[in-house]
Amino acid sequence: xxxTSLTIxxxxxxxxxxxxxxxxxxxxxxxxxxxxxIKVMQVYELGVNVPIACVHCADAxxxxxxxxxxxxxxxxxxxVSIVAERCSACGECVEACPYGAVHIPPxxxxxxxxxxxxxxxxxxxxxxxxxxxxxxxxDAVYASLTVTTHGMDLPQKRWRxxxxxxxxxxxxxxxxx
Amino acid sequence: xxxxAAIQVIVRTFGLRGRDSGLTRMPTGFxxxxxxxxxxxxxxAGARPGDRLASVQSDTLLVLINGRPIQYLSGWExxxxxxxxxxxxxxxxxx
Amino acid sequence: xxxxxxxxxxxxxxxTRGETRVEVVPEEDVIKYLGGRGIAAKxxxxxxxxxxxxLGPDNALIIGTGTLTGTGAPSSGRTSMLCxxxxxxxxxxxxxxxHLGAELRYAGWDYLVITGKSPQPxxxxxxxxxxxxxxxxxxxxxxTRQADARLKQxxxxxxxxxAVIGPAGENGVLFSAILCSRFNxxxxxxxxxxxxxxxxxxxxxxxxxGLRVSEGEPFYRLADAMRHxxxxxxxxxxxxxxxxxGSIPGLNExxxxxxxxxxxxxxxxxxxxxxxxMLDDGYLIGRESCFSCSTACHRFVRSLDHRxxxxxxxxxxxxxxxxxxxxxxxxxxxxALVANQLCNELGMDTISAGHAISWAMESFEREVISSLDTDxxxxxxxxxxxxxxxxxxxxxxxxxxxxxxxxxTRRAADRVGQGSxxxxxxxxxxxxxxxxxxxxxxxxxxxxxNPRGPDHLMTETFAEFGLSKEAREVIRxxxxxxxxxDPHLTEKRAEIxxxxxxxxxxxxxxxxxxxxxxxxxxxNPRxxxxxxxHALGTPFDEEQLMLGGRRMVTIExxxxxxxxxxxxxxxxxxxxxxxxxxxGPNQGMITDQAMLDGLLNQYYEMHGWDPATGIPxxxxxxxxxxxxxxGDVAG
Numbered sequence: 001x002x003x004t005s006l007t008i009x010x011x012x013x014x015x016x017x018x019x020x021x022x023x024x025x026x027x028x029x030x031x032x033x034x035x036x037x038i039k040v041m042q043v044y045e046l047g048v049n050v051p052i053a054c055v056h057c058a059d060a061x062x063x064x065x066x067x068x069x070x071x072x073x074x075x076x077x078x079x080v081s082i083v084a085e086r087c088s089a090c091g092e093c094v095e096a097c098p099y100g101a102v103h104i105p106p107x108x109x110x111x112x113x114x115x116x117x118x119x120x121x122x123x124x125x126x127x128x129x130x131x132x133x134x135x136x137x138x139d140a141v142y143a144s145l146t147v148t149t150h151g152m153d154l155p156q157k158r159w160r161x162x163x164x165x166x167x168x169x170x171x172x173x174x175x176x177x
Numbered sequence: 178x179x180x181x182a183a184i185q186v187i188v189r190t191f192g193l194r195g196r197d198s199g200l201t202r203m204p205t206g207f208x209x210x211x212x213x214x215x216x217x218x219x220x221x222a223g224a225r226p227g228d229r230l231a232s233v234q235s236d237t238l239l240v241l242i243n244g245r246p247i248q249y250l251s252g253w254e255x256x257x258x259x260x261x262x263x264x265x266x267x268x269x270x271x272x
Numbered sequence: 273x274x275x276x277x278x279x280x281x282x283x284x285x286x287x288t289r290g291e292t293r294v295e296v297v298p299e300e301d302v303i304k305y306l307g308g309r310g311i312a313a314k315x316x317x318x319x320x321x322x323x324x325x326x327l328g329p330d331n332a333l334i335i336g337t338g339t340l341t342g343t344g345a346p347s348s349g350r351t352s353m354l355c356x357x358x359x360x361x362x363x364x365x366x367x368x369x370x371h372l373g374a375e376l377r378y379a380g381w382d383y384l385v386i387t388g389k390s391p392q393p394x395x396x397x398x399x400x401x402x403x404x405x406x407x408x409x410x411x412x413x414x415x416t417r418q419a420d421a422r423l424k425q426x427x428x429x430x431x432x433x434x435a436v437i438g439p440a441g442e443n444g445v446l447f448s449a450i451l452c453s454r455f456n457x458x459x460x461x462x463x464x465x466x467x468x469x470x471x472x473x474x475x476x477x478x479x480x481x482g483l484r485v486s487e488g489e490p491f492y493r494l495a496d497a498m499r500h501x502x503x504x505x506x507x508x509x510x511x512x513x514x515x516x517x518g519s520i521p522g523l524n525e526x527x528x529x530x531x532x533x534x535x536x537x538x539x540x541x542x543x544x545x546x547x548x549x550m551l552d553d554g555y556l557i558g559r560e561s562c563f564s565c566s567t568a569c570h571r572f573v574r575s576l577d578h579r580x581x582x583x584x585x586x587x588x589x590x591x592x593x594x595x596x597x598x599x600x601x602x603x604x605x606x607x608a609l610v611a612n613q614l615c616n617e618l619g620m621d622t623i624s625a626g627h628a629i630s631w632a633m634e635s636f637e638r639e640v641i642s643s644l645d646t647d648x649x650x651x652x653x654x655x656x657x658x659x660x661x662x663x664x665x666x667x668x669x670x671x672x673x674x675x676x677x678x679x680x681t682r683r684a685a686d687r688v689g690q691g692s693x694x695x696x697x698x699x700x701x702x703x704x705x706x707x708x709x710x711x712x713x714x715x716x717x718x719x720x721x722n723p724r725g726p727d728h729l730m731t732e733t734f735a736e737f738g739l740s741k742e743a744r745e746v747i748r749x750x751x752x753x754x755x756x757x758d759p760h761l762t763e764k765r766a767e768i769x770x771x772x773x774x775x776x777x778x779x780x781x782x783x784x785x786x787x788x789x790x791x792x793x794x795x796n797p798r799x800x801x802x803x804x805x806h807a808l809g810t811p812f813d814e815e816q817l818m819l820g821g822r823r824m825v826t827i828e829x830x831x832x833x834x835x836x837x838x839x840x841x842x843x844x845x846x847x848x849x850x851x852x853x854x855x856g857p858n859q860g861m862i863t864d865q866a867m868l869d870g871l872l873n874q875y876y877e878m879h880g881w882d883p884a885t886g887i888p889x890x891x892x893x894x895x896x897x898x899x900x901x902x903g904d905v906a907g
Contacts, residue, residue, distance in 0.1 A: 032482025047558035047572030237506030
């Protein structure tokens with residue numbers, strides 16, 4: 001069985017943004033972080049960088065929030081995805097996701113989230129630091145944190161998640177590898 | 178240390194042993210005629226599994242003899258002389 | 273807006289009138305001048321007339337993003353910032369990393385040209401095509417960290433990109449800097465003072481657009497291959513491990529470590545300033561990349577015992593720990609971290625600040641200045657507290673000392689006299705970076721002819737050391753024989769310098785970090801040209817690329833000629849030309865006037881410039897298609 005989401009190891013991330021470039025190019029054919037399904041937040045003050053992408057929650061709030069049943073979960077593969085024809089770009093899912101992992105790119109009529117590129121994530125291939133991996137036991141550090149982001153707009157929400165991760169990474173810091 | 182060695186040199190490595198990036202220094206004896214290539218082979222033979230020395234490619238090493246890069250001497254075939262100070266480190270760049 | 277690579281767009285801002293306007297750079301100009309630094313140099317030449325006051329409204333601050341910046345090309349996030357330098361009175365280009373350039377391109381802008389002077393402090397807010405000049409009096413006086421935080425809060429976006437000056441820029445310190453993306457310094461030549469003179473506190477950028485290259489698949493495949501090639505390079509690996517200050521142990525061993533105002537070439541304990549030490553002892557807690565770069569040479573550090581103050585900041589780089597560390601006779605890690613953080617906060621160039629202080633220290637030790645001149649500060653080599661205090665006073669031009677040093681070592685030595693020019697490590701008015709130009713002849717020539725002054729950030733001939741197979745191959749390509757990969761030789765230096773000038777120019781025009789094309793070589797003229805070809809969708813070859821580099825070097829030369837610079841200005845600091853290397857493997861070496869004259873003659877001849885004046889000949893300009901632009905200057 002393929003892993004159902006990415007492993008994200010924030011401590012290795014240097015904010016090179018190769019992942020955002022790879023993602024937008026692979027999914028859209030041009031280079032634009034605003035269209036990328038993975039967003040790297042640079043918490044400058046702590047020197048910690050936090051990539052955020054969909055972790056395909058078992059009990060996905062985005063799925064529950066969608067009024068047109070445009071978000072579905074493949075129970076066999078465990079992957080959440082958006083059915084384009086049913087999406088009206090109402091923005092409920094963007095509101096509902098606690099991590100800011102689903103968004104509507106500029107001037108688009110469709111919400112997007114990480115679909116793991118069908119099994120060969122482009123971002124993983126672009127990350128030379130091993131901060132992004134696609135492996136048997138997926139783990140994204142923010143998935144195990146309790147972060148209150150309800151009611152925040154998208155940039156603020158992602159920033160709050162990043163700050164929470166940065167604090168955690170900061171606490172765990174020892175000598176670098 | 179080989180007690181019948183003909184020459185005494187000091188070998189310093191920087192960033193090549195274990196996880197430590199610092200300087201290790203050892204007085205070592207060699208036979209007359211030992212080249213830099215021979216020295217490196219011996220250092221590698223004595224390297225432990227975690228040492229960068231064990232895995233590093235020769236071309237990425239900066240080897241200095243008395244402060245001069247071996248490229249300006251006879252490269253890997255440069256013969257060591259009594260009293261030489263040989264420093265091995267990874268090449269670095271930048272400004 | 274998803275745009276193609278060309279044509280390109282200029283946002284011109286007149287701060288006197290408070291007006292903005294949009295201009296277009298046609299595709300044929302992008303091909304001829306390459307974009308980035310190339311087009312920016314052309315704009316500077318056209319828009320800042322000879323004799324303009326660098327701190328007056330006629331000076332322009334021009335930001336030129338790389339033509340490939342914002343695409344997936346690896347390490348292509350570098351941005352050029354140009355103006356007439358208030359420190360030297362000559363051409364100035366500074367290069368800066370971080371993420372500002374990419375954000376600007378996503379906002380839909382390739383160049384910013386800022387002229388005039390605002391009556392009140394303002395900041396420029398760019399959010400895609402919404403451009404506003406906003407009040408900044410409430411920010412004036414703030415350090416760069418505070419101002420950046422305040423702007424993000426005010427605009428409600430913690431991820432926006434900023435370019436900010438600190439108190440040093442506001443106060444017209446002639447080596448003040450612009451801090452971009454929090455801690456990336458656009459630092460040399462007083463570019464911060466130019467921004468300050470316009471009462472421009474900051475630029476904020478938010479971009480939500482994108483870039484579409486013409487031949488996407490082949491572009492991405494090549495870019496991706498180059499990215500992975502770079503990641504395997506050993507130079508890249510050591511930059512990741514230890515940063516630029518990883519060179520320190522090697523430099524010390526090779527007797528090339530600038531210490532005590534370049535009066536020494538080794539320093540006991542200098543390893544304390546190295547990247548290796550910062551990693552092993554726990555100072556290093558993070559590594560940062562510029563946009564699209566997989567090297568991550570930038571450091572993020574903390575202080576440990578906080579003996580000189582608390583530090584949590586990015587840096588320091590090699591030149592910083594040399595200028596503010598070994599050049600001041602200090603090998604204390606904590607001191608170097610604090611000094612770097614101070615320069616970030618106050619917004620100052622570390623190379624010039626460090627060498628202004630080391631000049632003052634030597635002057636003090638020689639009793640040419642006294643504690644009357646230093647307002648009581650014991651400016652002796654090794655006095656770390658004095659370095660930190662001096663930095664604060666310089667930023668605020670406080671007292672006799674602060675005001676004296678804020679003008680740079682050339683003017684300071686003018687004021688103090690008593691032969692103090694002999695230990696001012698400057699030429700053209702710019703403090704030299706800490707490379708020993710007595711033993712490395714390619715560096716010596718490159719530094720002497722550098723239009724902004726003697727440093728390594730416009731043409732660094734690192735390959736002449738021949739330390740890697742690739743470097744020796746480059747030297748062989750340029751000269752025909754690997755044996756010329758020897759920095760002690762004077763033969764073939766003109767060829768080597770010219771190649772590097774062209775490659776530097778081309779790299780910077782496209783946005784590439786020069787580490788990737790002149791320290792490592794995985795980015796090279798061939799693959800740069802291929803990427804351009806795929807990006808533009810028209811044939812574009814190596815020769816066109818090198819020609820573009822050649823053109824910008826020539827325009828830069830013409831700018832300086834118009835300002836009155838001549839052959840006599842192409843020189844090195846007095847110490848490099850008159851005092852031999854005192855010790856170590858290079859003992860006795862020097863690059864004196866006779867040697868430099870020989871190198872210059874070769875160099876001018878090769879460039880087609882008049883050897884008496886150093887001014888490009890009319891025929892040379894014509895061959896390059898620059899006669900119309902620069903013809904008035906021709907000798």
